[in-house]
Amino acid sequence: MTDPYFQRLFAQRIGGARYGKGTEIYKFEKIKRAKRKALAEHPERQLIDFGIGENDEMAPESVRRVMAREISRPENRGYADNGIAEYREAVARFMAREFGVALDPDKEINHCIGTKTALAMLPAAFIDPGDVTLMTVPGYPVAGTHTRYYGGEVYPLPLLPANGFFPDLDSIPAEVRRRAKLLVINYPNSPTGQVATREFYRRVIDFALKHQVVVVQDAAHLMLSYGDPPLSFLQVPGAREVGVEVHSMSKGWHMIGWRLGWVCGQERIVRALADVKDNSDSGQFIAIQKAAAAALDDAEIPKQVRAKYHRRLVKLVEVLNRCGFQARMPGGTYFLYVPAPKGVRGGPAFASAEEASQYLIAEHSISTVPWDDAGAFLRLSVTYEAPDETAEDALMRQTEERLKKIRLAF
Ligand SMILES: Cc1ncc(COP(=O)(O)O)c(C=O)c1O
Numbered sequence: 430m431t432d433p434y435f436q437r438l439f440a441q442r443i444g445g446a447r448y449g450k451g452t453e454i455y456k457f458e459k460i461k462r463a464k465r466k467a468l469a470e471h472p473e474r475q476l477i478d479f480g481i482g483e484n485d486e487m488a489p490e491s492v493r494r495v496m497a498r499e500i501s502r503p504e505n506r507g508y509a510d511n512g513i514a515e516y517r518e519a520v521a522r523f524m525a526r527e528f529g530v531a532l533d534p535d536k537e538i539n540h541c542i543g544t545k546t547a548l549a550m551l552p553a554a555f556i557d558p559g560d561v562t563l564m565t566v567p568g569y570p571v572a573g574t575h576t577r578y579y580g581g582e583v584y585p586l587p588l589l590p591a592n593g594f595f596p597d598l599d600s601i602p603a604e605v606r607r608r609a610k611l612l613v614i615n616y617p618n619s620p621t622g623q624v625a626t627r628e629f630y631r632r633v634i635d636f637a638l639k640h641q642v643v644v645v646q647d648a649a650h651l652m653l654s655y656g657d658p659p660l661s662f663l664q665v666p667g668a669r670e671v672g673v674e675v676h677s678m679s680k681g682w683h684m685i686g687w688r689l690g691w692v693c694g695q696e697r698i699v700r701a702l703a704d705v706k707d708n709s710d711s712g713q714f715i716a717i718q719k720a721a722a723a724a725l726d727d728a729e730i731p732k733q734v735r736a737k738y739h740r741r742l743v744k745l746v747e748v749l750n751r752c753g754f755q756a757r758m759p760g761g762t763y764f765l766y767v768p769a770p771k772g773v774r775g776g777p778a779f780a781s782a783e784e785a786s787q788y789l790i791a792e793h794s795i796s797t798v799p800w801d802d803a804g805a806f807l808r809l810s811v812t813y814e815a816p817d818e819t820a821e822d823a824l825m826r827q828t829e830e831r832l833k834k835i836r837l838a839f
Contacts, residue, residue: 436448442577442578456798457798460480464478475827477828479810480798481810481812483685483812484763489682489733491727492684492720492723492727493720499719505719506715508711509540509712509715510712511540511706511707516540516691517534517535519721519722519723519725520538520693522725523725524663527658527728528660528664529664532693536696536699537694537696539699539702541690542713543679544675544690547675548569548647550706551692552572552575552576552578553575553579555611556581556610558579558580559581559608560581561608562584562610562612562613563601563605563612563642564583564586565596565618567621568620569649584605588621589803589804590804593623598636606640610642611642612637614644615649617653620808622760622761622762622764624760625662626660630660630662630665631665633662633671634670638671642671645673645675646673648661648674648677649675649676649690650680650763651676652681653761654760656758668694670695672695673698676692682721684721687717738812742765743758745809745825746765751833752833753770753837754770754839764808764811766806767806767807768807769806770837771839773835774837774838782801782805785797786807793831
């Protein structure tokens, strides 16, 4: 097949003239394909799916009822632009109630169509060619992708067990620090499950002031914090002089497909995001913002979501540890991040987490997500579908039985 005339017109940032011709398959597509194959080849074997990174439940009925009402109101029909006051005010009440953080809803809060879009837009406000975004890895790559789109560079900060899954800010070379404009962190961290401490945030603020970088703290999983109450970056003195925190309605309220979040913190940075956003989208549907405002005013919702995933994590930690894994309760998120097995006793060896993950899905219909960016780890999510606790327990029994039979080596 000959190329269309525009093949040579594709921008370098998406591959230039080679766009669409590569054979590289991205990790999550590989996992989807492996799942389909396992289901087709072994219909008798139930797929045990720890590979999904999405809540398994609908938004609470109370929220859906508000949505049902608001969707039929004519005043909600139009462009929402940079968002409605009702949602911003609900966010301000939420931030005050949960974290004791007082924010001006008109200046220090702006909605976004999910945190993904805010992370995609923030580099537009800061990154020129040659600038650097400092980013923890493994992690959510969106801010890095857009940094590169603008001609910037990403400097990875590995999250390792040895440094408690915190970035080693002192290790950044002076030449990189000089060019750095953004520091993107994410706590509770996906996938490692680490939660931030005040002390860590204080170090981040000192670093930002000393080296003049803007901090973007991705709080997508914040309401899924276990043990200590959730900690917002903005609770720490100085945070709002150096950056913003990006929040999501997705995980903590089971509203993942509704596409709503917010950016809050330093007024000028919130404004810059709002300006880029205003040139990118026309705001989330007002009915959704109103339903989310109701969700934010109900303190019970995140508590229930948290209790559910905490319960499931406790069960999976026990099962995995009985099967040879080294699993610990995470500080937050609905993920377990465990060292990948090195092989099977008397069977194949795995050179990477990816190989271990492929083996588990292909041979045993157990889906996981591999991470090889900073050591070989598997991520197991407890967002599997199980209608009640009896079903959860049955799934855990099956998981244990199946994993024990494999005789994994670590
Ligand atoms: C760390 C992290 N940040 C951001 C997001 C995006 O969330 P949202 O649904 O708010 O766009 C995710 C989603 O998986 C995530 O894991």
